[in-house]
Amino acid sequence: VSFLKELKGITSLDLSDNNLSDVSFLKELKGITSLDLSDNNLSDVSFLKELKGITSLDLRNNLLNDVSFLKELKGITSLDLSDNPIVNPPKNIVDGGNEAIQEYFRQAEKYEIEKTYEAKILIVGESGVGKTTLMELLFNPGHLVPSPESTQPSTLGVVVKSDRLFKHPDKKLPNIKAHIWDFGGQDIQHMLHQYFLTDDCMYILLADESTDSAHYEYWFHVINLSGKNSPILVLLNRHKGQNAVIPFDAKLYKETFPNLKILDLGEIDLGNLDHRWGDLINELAFNLSKLPIVGQQTLKPWKAIREEIEKLRPKKYILIEDFDEICYRNGLEEQRDARFLLNYLHKIGFVLHYEEGTLQNTIFLDPNWITHAIYDVLSDAVIINKNGQFKKDQLYEHWQSNLCDKKHTQAYSQDECNYLLNLMLKNHFEVCYSLESKPSYYIVPTKLPNRKPEHEFEAPNSLRFLYLYPFIPEGLLSRLIVRMQEYIEEGKVWLTGAIFHKDGYSAVVLQQDTAQEGAKYIGISINGAELYKCQEFLRNIRREIEHIHRSTFPYIKYSEMVVCNCPVCKKHQTPNFYAYENLQTYLEERGKEIFCTVGNQKVDIRQMIDEVYLPEDFDRDGQKKLIAPKSEIKKKTIKIFLASSFELSEDRREFEIFINRKNKEYQKQGIFLKLVIWEDFIDTMPATRLQDEYNKAIADCDIFVSLFHTKVGKYTNEEFDKVFGSFKGNGKPLVYTYFKDAPINISKITPEINTLLGFKQKLSDLGHFHTIYSNTDDLKSKFGEQLEKVMEKL
Template sequence: MANTPQRFLEKIRQAKDKKLKELDLSNDWDRDSKEKLTEIPAEVFELEWLEVLNLSGNQLTTLPEAITCLQQLTFLYLSGNQLTTLPEAITRLQQLTYLGLSLNQLTTLPEAIIRLQQLTYLGLSFNQLTTLPEAITRLQQLTSLDLSDNPIEKPPPEIVEQGIKAIRDYFRQLEAEGTDYLYEAKLLIVGEAGAGKTTLAKKIENQNYQLQEEDSTKGIQVIQWRFLMENGREFRVNIWDFGGQEIYHATHQFFLTKRSLYTLVADTRKEDTDFYYWLNVVELLSDNSPLLIIKNEKQNRHREINELQLRGQFTNLKETLPTNLATNRGLEQVLEQIKHYVKNLPHIGSPLPKTWVRVREALESDTRNYMGLDEYLNICQQNGFTHRNDKLQLSSYLHDLGVCLHFREDPLLNKTVILKPKWGTDAVYKVLDNEKVICNLGSFTRSDLANIWCEDEYAMMHDELLRLMINFKLCYEIPRSQGKYIAPQLLSANQPSYNWDKTNNLILRYAYEFMPKGIITQFIVAMNELINEQQCVWKSGVVLSKDQTKAEVIEYYGKREIKIRVSGRHKRDLMTIVIHELDKIHDSYKLLKYNKLIPCNCDTCKNRQEPHFYPFEILRQFVVDRQEVIQCQKSYQMVDVLGLIDDVMNRRELLKAEQQMGGDFLLNPSETIRENIVVTINNVIQPSKQENNFMTEPSKQEDNSKSAVPVTLSFAFRNGMFYLFVFVVVFCLIAFFGGSLPFHYLALTIIGTAIFIVLIGVLQLRQDDRLSEKSFVDLTKMVLEQLPLISNIIKQFQGNK
């Protein structure tokens, strides 16, 4: 025990002396490495009665065979260590129900994991797993499996993201149908308008294509290109050529897909390509897919690019290739590099059930733009599918790959499978490009849509296409104006004049390292019901109204920030709603880097429109390090840290931030056990939500909107469910025994129960750190004094002092 930190020695002694069932030897993020365990102290293995062992946040590289001595373990926390393998010894802990292994260096899982038949939660996020053993699907009790942020190739990531049920279905189909491979990829061509994107797309398809004056691409053009691989199989490339106009930038997030190859075309004559913008957009939206820069050297004009600097900042940049598309100089090398990178995309060669490949080929040969869901299901049936869920799993997989579009969660769109995504995107862009809609500043009606979508191919699909635009957050229906819609990308750029009360405002800012276009327009769509008569809304901002409270939300794109200020009666409530909606949008960009800036509330700053701001991450770190105050850089006063957070947002945002940083080991064992109990209760009350929560830890169970409020025991108190439960129980008991009890006993029962509920509320407020120790004692005393007997005892005790 010589190398074991003293604080751990004391905990082990206590556990041994008191025969404690929980032992917490975890560390937080920033603790000095000298205070972390490199091996588990041998004395731990003498505690054979342990049920919970937390070793998170240390520097363990292996687990000894002796861990099998702890046969009573049900919770084992190993997140945030340096484990590279999971020894089979751990699989002999037959009572384990919770195993946290996030933030390690695991590359494989042993087949022997099948022995952990009691396991209900397995956390493996932020490891190096590339494949999953089929054995994992035979853990019958496993309901929560977190595999996020692993480079998994088998099963395909699109299946892994759907959770353990989808993974079980995938392996079952592989075993039943046999294995085949899908050699298909997506090539996306991006860049400024007029750079030569369309010319490159057509030159890839046919090297002999002769240049001609091309109209600027409207929306997206899709071209198919096929070539033979070395094994004789045909490789299919779907080339997506994106329009370069500003209006299309806000829609990139819906079409720039993962596991694709990107080419950025730059016109060397114009020197107008914003490399920083395009490389950031691709990195952000494609989950680091490989990218090639194609320098279109028109009239042989060369342009130097600081490739070394760009490679240092963007790891997905693979090659910079010069060419002259007019003379085909360098084109052969461009084609060879494109072939090389599309063939080496992670999903190429991944095993798929044969039925999947057959259905994909059947859909490919269908010339229609869309088909009904029943027709799609029949095609699946004809090609060997027997389970409806398997057919829908395939539609989700193809949707995620961008091969077709099937919005399963939408009650209208789920009835249609869009076979040609270009058909849908063309329809969307026809609205955004329409001159009348542009002149009306984004306003349009259903009769306008009838004129815009007048072709036969759209005749029967107006409702579905409109819903597609709403799903893409490209428009919204004006509240209380049925049949009238707004596309916020086309709103006026001029901010309207309005009155604003500047006293006692709540202020918050979001600052971004890189700011993708379209955040504010998505927010406007999401919050449209709170826009008062659609008066105070413009292209880069909006004023919301709710319960005599107003929120002003403005995007300053040049400064890469969004500024929020709230005025009125219920400022914090409306601020919470705004933060929640913005965070949902942020969550849709996996790699988006930003900071919330919290305003100072010292005497100098609290009524200013430009107070000093603290980054939320700094305040979070202060809380982690148990620093209660921070200095204002304007007044130099010391300010309460938790008070700063409480002014603007719910304190639970701290827990959410910690969970996003690294999983289960930030919670202590007893807290996590308590949360598991509540999750179990919630799964009984709301079983329909369980299917959507396979990829979350028990400590992070959320609804589908990714609410910032974690499911903890205190949530049960705060949402009133506990009080309602007690009230119902007491009411039933009183109704049952009311006739047999004397009136004075009945009255005492009712009063006592009411006081008991209040006392529980006081205890909860103290637990949430919303009451100081002194206030807690005073309030508890005040409540207890309402009970006659206890009141007399308290008075006697005070009299004897």
């Protein structure tokens, strides 16, 4: 295809699925803006940096491990790098899209780069097979192994132990630092595990002598949803006294899951480390060394920051100000750079941090502290009643009377209970939702009884649609229920379904088994007068399901099933359903109609599709696309800096209360007023950094407010000069000065009054108009009016 280099005027080119290994001739096509090189064997496309005009680039499913050339292509608006063994930049940066990649390379030019040799080992398997024992032995070979007959407590939640060193097989390279995660095996815990399973780690699937209890297929399915590119080492634990264990049928499972890297490590006796223990350690080291994440490049300050945070894990959580201070101490001085690192650490599961809502100022350091508390409640039949409900007060009383675990020997505080309950709600772990009709009560969908309410489930002429899954992960339907809680019809929600209402239209959503072993579907049936509104309601539900797919199960497999719209199927209890991709292929290759075996007639395919999907479901080429996340009001923070002398401490306090009340008004508009005052810095900054941060905060604010009464201090005068100079230069921040007109005790008048008079004259000379206020109510009223006038400009 090298002849294409002669087509100098070409702007769009599709060379996908051509088994190409060298396309360097494309560097001659300087005018190209859209390029599709997906599904080839390309390992080096660095020449693309010369094609500065590219806006759309598809490189998925190739052999790329370095995409640093992208730092030269700042105009890209559409980029797909999926299914490549990329190590530079780190995979989780790549997953964030071109904006994250550009930010990483911006910081790479600013800070030093170094290679890191660390990875995660996730130990999974059923309860009681020896996962916790294996983890303990990896850190301490002298650990006392309990006998099979002993009653060792099962792991509740997730336990993480860090810094287990493995010798790199290449003796010239550093040791590999492993962070080992032990996952509790009880069925009820599987739902939350999915949030911590990732694609850039190594799995150990531990089983014992009973193949019936190993549930290999389940674990392979679960790992396939989130970590299909990771090696899975299957290890059989032979308990003391057994002559042999039933071997793992590697051939069968490799054929069943051809895309998984399943490795059979054979058997081991955890009670006798002379039996293959050294071989096991060598196998683990070898497979760790082959992970793309081991030896990847990262920014040098990141390592020291991570090490410092690791030491803080016993604290369970820290405030975002603490994180900023750690970053600053280790050379990451700009808040923008610190936030970028925080987002990266959240994505790799090192910490948990949510940018919106009530948890935005808190960073959670220990997943076990969270999962232990949540699983503890989910396992308690007293806290959660037979109707799947719990009361907030009763939940808090339980948490506050129970210790967390061996590391955290104190019961949960009131604030910690608030954190944990928030983590159980929508946009976090999505375990429960609040009941509008019963304040302080919550519903856990996975604990609901499986009793269908009275309802006409198959109304004639309803709009029907299915998601068909060869394997459906735990909690998918329950999360959909939590995400759509506002539409639930009172009392009409159960373990395997729910009925939603919106603007006079109803939707029945059910999860059911199919005739095919293991396969399940989520069925949706919409009832209402107008087809368009039914389609819109269906699209809202599809959007939430696709969000769950994308956010937690990136490799989930499913088919969208379109119901036949022939007259017979419209009224039939079991109508014909067709996979959308099959309909599309039939339409392109065979014709416009398909034969329905239920209605015994031909059906128009295009009309069938158009009854389900809306025009916005397709791109300009007619290809169906994923539904974009629901557009939310973009959060905007307006920083207000308040400067005043100590004599006005009461006025300052009232002003702070006023700003808090205004925030409640503005939150629906997506606006947050952040008040910055001197005390904030005294409480959170070390003395060596105090004045620098103070000056920086003044420069970064949107509005600068100063209050005066009988004097003007030296620092206030300097602050004003700096702020007013910035305002004159670039129009920011807006400057408001308020003088309190209140009686002054003559006996307390000092020569400092002259500083006030001199400052007033200074304002007059600068052409700046100040405002007089008589009391705090007057101050709040006047500033509130000025705030409303400038809000749109901000």
